[in-house]
Amino acid sequence: MKIAVGEIRGFSARTRNGFAHFLGSIRARLFIFFLIAISPLALFQAQTLRDARSDRINEARSVAAAEAELGAAAYREALDRARTVLALVSRTPPVATGDGPTCGAYLRGVDASRDIAGDIRVLDTDGRVICASDERLVGRRMSLSRASSGQEEDTRFAVEGFSIDDAGQPVSFVSLAGPGEKLYVAAIDAGWFRRFAVELSERRSAKVLLASASGTPLIVFGESRIGAPGDAIAGSASLPGDGASVVVSSDLASVLADIDRLALRGYTILIALLLLVALTGYVVGRRLLLAPIDDLRQIADSFASGDFTARAVSDRFNARSEFAVLASAFNGMASALEDRKVALDAAQARLDAKEAELVAANLRLEALAHSDPLTGLANxxxxxxxxxxxxxxxxxxxxxxxxxxxxxxxxxxxxxxxxxxxxxxxxxxxxxxxxxxxxxxxxxxxxxxxxxxxxxxxxxxxxxxxxxxxxxxxxxxxxxxxxxxxxxxxxxxxxxxxxxxxxxxxxxxxxxxxxxxxxxxxxxxxxxxxxxxxxxxxxxxxxxxxxxx
Missing domain, CATH: 3.30.70.270 (Reverse transcriptase/Diguanylate cyclase domain)
Known part of the structure; x- marks a missing residue:
């Protein structure tokens, strides 16, 4: 089906003209007036909902940071227990003398804590394992931070960063410098992290991860549907050592679900209120403004068509309104115009009669000028x-x-x-x-x-x-x-x-x-x-x- 370009341009022109006519009408102005009148309420409601949303995000971020701090506290607690065990081991004679079989047997019998992986090691000054709870580790070398044995116990205790063991699990090492320049080392597995994550999951839905200093996730526990940082609210806490951290994150949509429901309900009420106010303003404006104006327009149209008998009905206007005064003025003008029309009609009738007489006289003169008066033939x-x-x-x-x-x-x-x-x-x-x-x-x-x-x-x-x-x-x-x-x-x-x-x-x-x-x-x-x-x-x-x- 082909449509002429001229038809499209004509339709566009009519559309523009109709829209411009509507914008210039009183209806459009009333509607805009009521929208302006209630816009502060709408803006206040929208700002309130935005503030509530922002407060909820900040609250969720604070909660996540506090929970991450609890995870870090659990790790520090594990470190404290490990230090206690190493201090005890370093004072035990079989271990202090470095007797391999006796030392190893003693270390295997240590039931210090579930947080220690079971492979307590004793390193000499060259970093070589001379005694371990796991005999397979004897003779291996480890590169760990070494403190002087003459320092205070707090300064002789060192925490290494996380590494991945043979089973693919993250393990951190703690060491304590003891007598004879020996270094007592214990491995701490991720049991503390799992217990913390399980306890947190029992309270609410969250994703918990143990991240290395570079940000690489070492262990992830919890909601897999929580996506990228832009889709989640997260809090983190640094761990002692090389800068690893515990990160707790929650799904942004879940956190804001109740706020979004409240916002949807609020916006729905706001839109309904806007429509109600606009409709009320339109009805009231039509009754008080448009209807009287339309009545006066119809009277003016009657005047334009030559009917000066039309009158504005007084009971259709509020006697105290300006329209009643305007209607009275219209009626007075109509009476004056009607009287003038009667006079003009009478004058016109006289002119028409004179014109008819003149036409007849001209016809007679024309006949006399072109006809023979005796015979009636042409002259x-x-x-x-x-x-x-x-x-x-x-x-x-x-x-x-x-x-x-x-x-x-x-x-x-x-x-x-x-x-x-x-x-x-x-x-x-x-x-x-x-x-x-x-x-x-x-x-x-x-x-x-x-x-x-x-x-x-x-x-x-x-x-x-x-x-x-x-x-x-x-x-x-x-x-x-x-x-x-x-x-x-x-x-x-x-x-x-x-x-x-x-x-x-x-x-x-x-x-x-x-x-x-x-x-x-x-x-x-x-x-x-x-x-x-x-x-x-x-x-x-x-x-x-x-x-x-």
Whole structure:
């Protein structure tokens, strides 16, 4: 389905115009006003929800940091127990003398704590294991921090970083410098971490991890669905040694679940409140503002259409409102306009009557200017004008035109014998007879003066001219207008007819002269006869023929 670009542009223009019209309306302004009025409440509610969300995140972050600190405390507790065991071992004679079999057997019998992996070791000054609870470790070398045996016990105790043992589990080492420059070493497994993580998981859902100094997770315990730091709230606590740490994290969505539910409920209530206020404002505004304005607009439309009988109904406006005053002003204006319209209508009626009289007078004047008052035929003026117009028209069309000239035989004698009133009656009867000659709408019969008449025949075929002339003569002859002063005993006419082919630049006077000459011949030939002169059609030379083609 194809859509014209013009239709799309027209639709866009109508849409823009409709939107601009709506923005300029009172409805839109009322709606915007109420939105502005309640926007502080909306902003306050939104800020309150944001603050509650931020407080919950900070609280969760503080809780996570405190719980991570508990994990670090559990590790320090394990370190304290390990130091106690190493101090006890360093003072035991079988271990202090470094006797391999006796020392090893003693160390294997030590049941100091579950936090010690069971492989207590004694290193000489070169870092070589000379005694261990696990005989397989004897002879191996270890690179550990070494403190002087003459220092205080707190300074002689050292904590090494975490490493991965043969079983793939993280283990940290603690050492105590003893007599004879021996170094007593104990391995601490991750039992303390697991106990801490289990206790924490019993209280709430969280992910706990033991991370190395570089941030590499050594042990992960808890919720696997807790993702990247951006999706979680975490707290951490550093451990003694090389900077390893305990990290406790919670899922951000879980922490904010109740806040988000509260926010959703709050925003829902806020939107409902906004809609309620907007609807209330619209209804109230329509009742108090739009309805009165619409009523006044309808009255103004009635005024514009010319109906000044419309009035503002007073009971539709609050009597104390400005609209009641405006309605009263509208009614006063309507009354004044109605009175003025009545006066204007009366004046217009008088003008229309005068105009009708003037038109009738003009028509009468026009008739008098172009008609013969006695016979009702066209007069000489109208005949001349019609002759000029027909000449130009026939010249352009290349058609012939004819004029028939008529004269009542011995009319002066008729007037002398019968009187002028009888002569006038004779002229009227002859005029009625001649009118029959005007068979076509373009033909014109005229009284040219006295007893002379003429018939204009534009576009008449040449072969019809003689027939028309004879019809004119016989029409008068057959009327049997009696007169005793002629041999025939009736009124007769002489007829002269001429037909020419008009040309541009020529004069129709030539046609009139030709018709008068034919009439003169008819009179000289004995009267009561017709003489017809017909010019041949003009020759068409080759140039005119090419133009015509």
């Amino acid at each position: 000489r003026r109208r005949f001349d004008e019609s002759l000029e117009e027909a000449w130009e028209r026939m010249a352009g069309d290349g058609e012939p035109m004819a004029v028939v000239a008529i004269d009542i035989d011995h009319f002066k004698l008729y007037n002398d014998n019968y009187g002028h009133p009888a002569g006038d009656r004779c002229l009227k009867q002859v005029a009625d007879a001649l009118a029959i000659a005007a068979l076509r709408s373009e033909d014109l019969v005229a009284r040219c003066g006295g007893e002379e008449f003429a018939v204009l025949l534009p576009g008449l075929p040449p072969e019809h001219l003689g027939v028309v002339a004879e019809i004119v003569r016989t029409q008068v002859f057959d009327r049997v207008l009696e007169r005793a002063d002629t041999p025939l005993g009736r009124v007769t006419v002489s007829v002269g007819a001429a037909l020419v082919y008009p040309c541009r630049g020529g004069s129709p006077e030539a046609l009139r002269i030709a018709a008068d000459r034919a009439l003169y011949e008819a009179k000289n030939g004995g009267r009561n006869r017709c003489v017809v002169h017909v010019d041949p059609p003009p020759e068409i030379d080759d140039a005119r023929l090419r133009v015509a083609l």
